Amino acid sequence: MSYRVPFVDPREHYRRLKPEIDAAFTETLARGDLVLRQQLRDFERHLAEFVGTKYAVGVNSGYHALHFSLLAAGIGPGDEVITVGHTFAATVSAIVHVGASPVLIDIGHDHTMDPDALARAITPRTRAIIPVHLNGRVCEMDRIEALASAHRLTVIEDAAQALGARFDGRMAGSFGLSGCFSFYPLKALGGLGDGGAVTTNDPDVARMVTLLRFNGEDRETGEFHVHGYTALLDNVNAAVLDVKLRHLPGWIAHRRRTAGLYHKALAGVGDLRLPHFSEARHFDSFQNYVVRTAHRDTLREFLRAEGVETLVHWSRPMWEHKGLGLADPGLPETSRLCREVISLPMNAETTPEHVQITADAIRLFFARR
Ligand SMILES: Cc1ncc(COP(=O)(O)O)c(C=O)c1O
Known part of the structure; x- marks a missing residue:
């Protein structure tokens, strides 16, 4: 599609x-x-x-x-x-x-x-x-x-x-x-x-x-x-x-601006937790823009129907993939993230209009809940 x-x-x-x-x-x-x-x-x-x-x-x-x-x-x-x-x-x-x-x-x-x-x-x-x-x-x-x-x-x-x-x-x-x-x-x-x-x-x-x-x-x-x-x-x-x-510094600046637009548009919406952590010592390059919500799967389905493509990194903890032969290390925060994370569109080509469409769809999703 x-x-x-x-x-x-x-x-x-x-x-x-x-x-x-x-x-x-x-x-x-x-x-x-x-x-x-x-x-x-x-x-x-x-x-x-x-x-x-x-x-x-x-x-x-x-x-x-x-x-x-x-x-x-x-x-x-x-x-x-x-x-x-x-x-x-x-x-x-x-x-x-x-x-x-x-x-x-x-x-x-x-x-x-x-x-x-x-x-x-x-x-x-x-x-x-x-x-x-x-x-x-x-x-x-x-x-x-x-x-x-x-x-x-x-x-x-x-x-x-x-x-x-x-x-x-x-x-x-x-x-x-x-x-x-x-x-x-x-x-x-x-x-x-x-x-x-x-x-x-x-x-x-x-x-x-x-x-x-x-x-x-x-x-x-x-x-x-x-x-x-x-x-x-x-x-x-x-x-x-x-x-x-040679373009990377400009692309990173673009990603950081795009993250700022998401922040402005999505702060306080539903139960969303946005990836804006302390910046005092960090300079984040926003390889991914990962938000958390308890309604991840239904939100993802809703966004797909609205024409917004998202990814999930990762939906199951690694140790649940039996072929990897890893014992369950009992990591509650990792398990929680696997249930809650969703990555929104974020790349060098993401425009302010893309952010607007995505944020409008997310707000609509939570308004209807
Ligand atoms: C955190 C992390 N480690 C390692 C890799 C492995 O890199 P590659 O796919 O180039 O082998 C990736 C790639 O997706 C990654 O995201």
Whole structure:
């Protein structure tokens, strides 16, 4: 069905950037630069500059950014890695695939890692923490860093949803041993398909990720140093991402303005809880605009009928998916969020009219209740 307000609009996104994207695409193809060429190196340099780290290494997904970060940190069987229950399965799958044990904890009022829950979950087997900067909001990193250094734990940031978000003026992806980004097309910086990157200040981590993404081979010497994977960020994708990265600050400003419009239009409506948390130390990038209501499913159905497309991240806690083999960690706030959250349209192409239509429909829904 075609929506009056689509959740994302890839065709409009491309239409606006067509001359720049087409130029990058055709130049890369005309040169035959398909694998590990200058376009990838340029994008990595620009991404590292943007995040404020010494290195950025492109890989083929946010998942592999997490997996390789864990391997580069030496995490493996017998180790516990603490992360939140309210995240995409990829965060947890990366922990499982390196042979470590995921320890899932609850989130706080802003949907990110609760540092008090983190303090309670640390055991002698804990080796690493993966804070997840969800929806474009960085976790309370000062408290997480303090716990990590007190217990000598590695921090690997899942910044898949938070490129450009800041805490105390520092960028997501610049706090931990490494930061993990996703360029899945729905992300604020979305590529042509799957893509991701690891950011780090540690030369050994950058080197290990560079080896792991290319089957363990050092391209300069031809020596294979480790059993690796086939997981490069494609050159054509990097060329397009490099074009889009220049627009990202403007897109984030647009997302923040759009969030402000939603706030104005929806404050005090029904039982809605809006995602405007303390901004004193945070600069949120609003990867998603997630509201909470006890009437989530009926509201979503109503909005669909009104031509407004929404998504739910996520409707069931991860441990309820039996195939993942996770024990129920008993996280009441995570379970509550799964019942209440709904993501409203939010992207670089969302217009004030889109917000108006969405907010009018939501007000109508609650007026009729
Ligand atoms: C919080 C989080 N972590 C990890 C990932 C994995 O990224 P990718 O889909 O690029 O593998 C995502 C992507 O949706 C995500 O939202």
